[in-house]
Amino acid sequence: MSLLLKISVYLCLCAGVPCVHLVSWLPCQFTDEHVFLNLEGHTETEHRHREAALQFGQTGDAPLNPRAVTFLITGSKLDLRRFLEETEAEHLDCELRRFSTDGRRARWPVQGGPGSNRWFSCTLRHAQGLFTVTGVLRHPSDQPAPGQQDYHSWPAIADGETLTTSVAVVIKTQTPSVRAALASQQKLHCQFAVDHKGPNVTVEWHRQRRGERTRLFSHAARSGRSEGGGVGLRGLAGGDASYGVPFAKITSEGTYVCSVTVPPLFVSLDISLHIEEPPRVSLNIGPALSLQEGGERKVSCDAEGYYPLDVEMVWSVQDPAAADRRVGAPLPQVLQNVLLTSHRRNRDDTYSLTAFFLLRASPRDSGRRFTCSVSHRSLRAPVRKSFVLTVEEPWAGPRPLGLAAIVLLLALLLLLRHLHSARKHMQKKKPY
Numbered sequence: 387m388s389l390l391l392k393i394s395v396y397l398c399l400c401a402g403v404p405c406v407h408l409v410s411w412l413p414c415q416f417t418d419e420h421v422f423l424n425l426e427g428h429t430e431t432e433h434r435h436r437e438a439a440l441q442f443g444q445t446g447d448a449p450l451n452p453r454a455v456t457f458l459i460t461g462s463k464l465d466l467r468r469f470l471e472e473t474e475a476e477h478l479d480c481e482l483r484r485f486s487t488d489g490r491r492a493r494w495p496v497q498g499g500p501g502s503n504r505w506f507s508c509t510l511r512h513a514q515g516l517f518t519v520t521g522v523l524r525h526p527s528d529q530p531a532p533g534q535q536d537y538h539s540w541p542a543i544a545d546g547e548t549l550t551t552s553v554a555v556v557i558k559t560q561t562p563s564v565r566a567a568l569a570s571q572q573k574l575h576c577q578f579a580v581d582h583k584g585p586n587v588t589v590e591w592h593r594q595r596r597g598e599r600t601r602l603f604s605h606a607a608r609s610g611r612s613e614g615g616g617v618g619l620r621g622l623a624g625g626d627a628s629y630g631v632p633f634a635k636i637t638s639e640g641t642y643v644c645s646v647t648v649p650p651l652f653v654s655l656d657i658s659l660h661i662e663e664p665p666r667v668s669l670n671i672g673p674a675l676s677l678q679e680g681g682e683r684k685v686s687c688d689a690e691g692y693y694p695l696d697v698e699m700v701w702s703v704q705d706p707a708a709a710d711r712r713v714g715a716p717l718p719q720v721l722q723n724v725l726l727t728s729h730r731r732n733r734d735d736t737y738s739l740t741a742f743f744l745l746r747a748s749p750r751d752s753g754r755r756f757t758c759s760v761s762h763r764s765l766r767a768p769v770r771k772s773f774v775l776t777v778e779e780p781w782a783g784p785r786p787l788g789l790a791a792i793v794l795l796l797a798l799l800l801l802l803r804h805l806h807s808a809r810k811h812m813q814k815k816k817p818y
């Protein structure tokens with residue numbers, strides 16, 4: 387496959403076509419389906435993954451991969467490749483599916499043949515999540531129009547078959563997944579294009595959250611009627627249906643669905659919005675703590691105002707010498723006597739948590755650094771706050787001196803008594 391790709395790129399270059407940024411074909415997975423009624427009379431769908439290729443060219447072109455089902459995309463007003471931002475084929479994930487019109491009836495204004503249209507959807511995802519593009523491919527067929535439940539009578543497609551198609555509708559987002567901090571302003575990108583002028587298009591935005599679906603915006607081009615807000619009408623006329631979230635709250639979280647209806651087609655894209663608010667981390671003491679030997683202190687580390695719930699808090703201790711040593715330094719020791727409060731829910735739906743322990747000052751802890759590390763998915767690296775403990779020994783120096791003083795005092799008293807009795811003795815003798 388990659389050989390074929392190289393050959394096709396090489397051929398293009400030889401022909402002098404500036405196609406380095408326009409892929410000529412893409413390997414794809416075609417998720418074929420077989421819909422049937424099971425023994426209980428319920429509709430069941432069996433999926434089958436088949437090798438396929440998306441090939442850009444003209445009617446009659448030979449397939450570049452003869453084993454695959456080839457979806458040959460011929461020119462229409464829409465060039466799918468223009469939506470792929472010069473991405474190389476190996477960074478694109480391509481999936482093709484059969485597309486059901488679900489009973490919607492409308493004649494497509496661009497006609498290629500006398501029969502009806504068969505539809506396929508093609509979704510191209512950037513491997514690093516930079517964008518998602520979905521196109522609906524129209525394949526004119528000479529078969530009569532399928533009935534309401536078109537999926538019950540999908541015409542078989544053989545391996546190696548080439549289906550000549552053209553792109554009818556494209557929808558794209560450059561923000562398939564958004565991580566937003568609280569109070570931030572966000573733009574959910576959605577762009578669409580249709581292969582004919584003045585289409586009967588309806589653009590809608592919905593938000594799905596915990597099984598609830600809310601319509602945020604809707605605009606029908608033909609009637610000019612709009613409901614809801616968040617989308618600039620001027621941009622909409624040019625195919626920009628981006629939705630603005632002016633002030634992200636916890637309740638803004640969810641899956642946002644941008645959909646475009648051009649009967650009989652309906653295409654939509656999901657954009658997930660996650661709120662991620664980092665914790666504010668603080669200690670109840672300053673960077674240096676001094677305690678007397680045997681003294682106690684409750685030491686706590688607060689992580690406040692974070693979202694979502696999961697947070698990891700670890701207290702550890704490290705020798706001062708070890709921290710400076712580059713090689714062979716022992717790892718900080720994790721403290722085991724730490725207690726956690728339960729998560730507190732704040733008024734703005736964020737959470738707070740405290741990790742605390744009772745510090746008993748022992749001389750061997752003197753000079754050690756105690757560190758609280760907080761990890762949260764909003765943070766690239768854990769936030770660390772630490773303090774250095776100094777343990778003072780309780781008045782140990784002066785003790786021997788005190789003893790000497792007492793001995794000296796006793797000696798002095800004895801001496802005084804001796805002197806006193808000596809004087810009395812002298813007085814008694816005076817009458818001589």
Ligand SMILES: *[C@@H]1O[C@H](CO)[C@@H](O)[C@H](O)[C@H]1NC(C)=O
Nearest residue numbers: 492586587588608647648649
């Ligand atoms: C335009 O599309 C809407 C559905 O999206 C449909 O109800 C309406 O009849 C269509 N109008 C025309 C003129 O086709």
